[in-house]
Amino acid sequence: MHLHELTMEQYLSWERDGYLAIEDFLSEGELHTYNTAMDATLAAWKAKGSIMPPNIDKVSSVIEHGEIYLALMEHPRMMGIMRDVIGDAFTMIDNELFIKHPGQATHANWHRDTATTMLIGGKRVPFMVKVFYFTADVPYDGGCLSFLPGSRHMRDEVLPAAEAGGQMPGHVRMNVRAGTAVLFDGATYHAAMDNTSSEQRRSLIYNYGPLFLKQWPGYEPSATLLGNKENTPLRNMLLGACPWPRDPHVFQ
Template identity: 95%
Template structure:
């Protein structure tokens, strides 16, 4: 089996558990750049009169707010990982800047993003793969993204209660250090814990799926992004502007 970026150990862990955490994915220099950009983007967004939910700051379709976010959407190493878990043809479904402040109770109890799985060429392919880039340390009580390992293989009728919260048997919390990238199959049972710490949970989120999927309503790329003559074939594929290619050359 040929893998583009993952080790065989990482791939087998992904197949078994339905999620993968990769430490030191972003460097200290990159973290500084992204945190600076996130703060500037939020300040500009709020200055335009946008109201944030209580204890949460977020900007949806963050790729519309600067090249730095587009570059992370097509991070070369992550593109190799997506090729390993999805294949050579995939698109960006949604993307978001998301900061969860201290005192915020869970905004998402236990759920799946999808119960759909597919077989393409005999290979199990996720209907969607979501990536969280954590730009600050996440303590155990810091509102962790959490998973039930192996739940991607379970039927809905045998999953534990969606109200279990932090009492979910066997759950694993992503109390990770800054720079960690966490990806998970949308069929994996997951939740966000209460943030009872004194720290923000800071993240940039990108969701990918097979190329036949459309962006979620409200996340469609703007005409300005789609019409940019400088777009590479890879960027056009991720933005949904390429008609059904399955060409590995887009990754060159």
């Protein structure tokens, strides 16, 4: 089996558990750059009168707010990982800047984003793969993104109660260091824990799926992004700017 970016150990862990955490994905310099950009984007967004949910700062379609976010959407290393877990043809479904503030109760009980699974060329392919780039340390009590390992293989009717919260037997919390990238299959049972710490949970989130999917409503790229004549074939593929066949050359 040929892998583009993952090691065989990582790939087998992904196939078994339905999620993968990769430490030091972003360097200290990149973290400083992204955190500075996130703060500036939020300040500008709020200055326009945008209203945030209680105790959460969120900017949907963050790729509309600068090249820095587009560059992360098509990060070369992550593109290699997506090729390993999805294949050579995929698109960006949604994306956002997300900051969960101290003292906030969970904003998402246990759920899966989709129960759909597919076989393409005899290979099990996720209907969607979501990537969290954490730009600050996440303590154990910091509102962790959490998973039930192996649940991607479970039927809906055998999944534990959604209200289990932090009492979910066998759950794993992503109390990770800044710079960690966490990706998970949309069929993996997951939740956000209460943030009882004094820290913000800061992240940039990108969701990818097979090329036949469209962006979720409200996340469609603007005409400005779609019409940029300097877009590469890879960027056009991710933005859904034009139909694109299975073609590994886009990654060159």
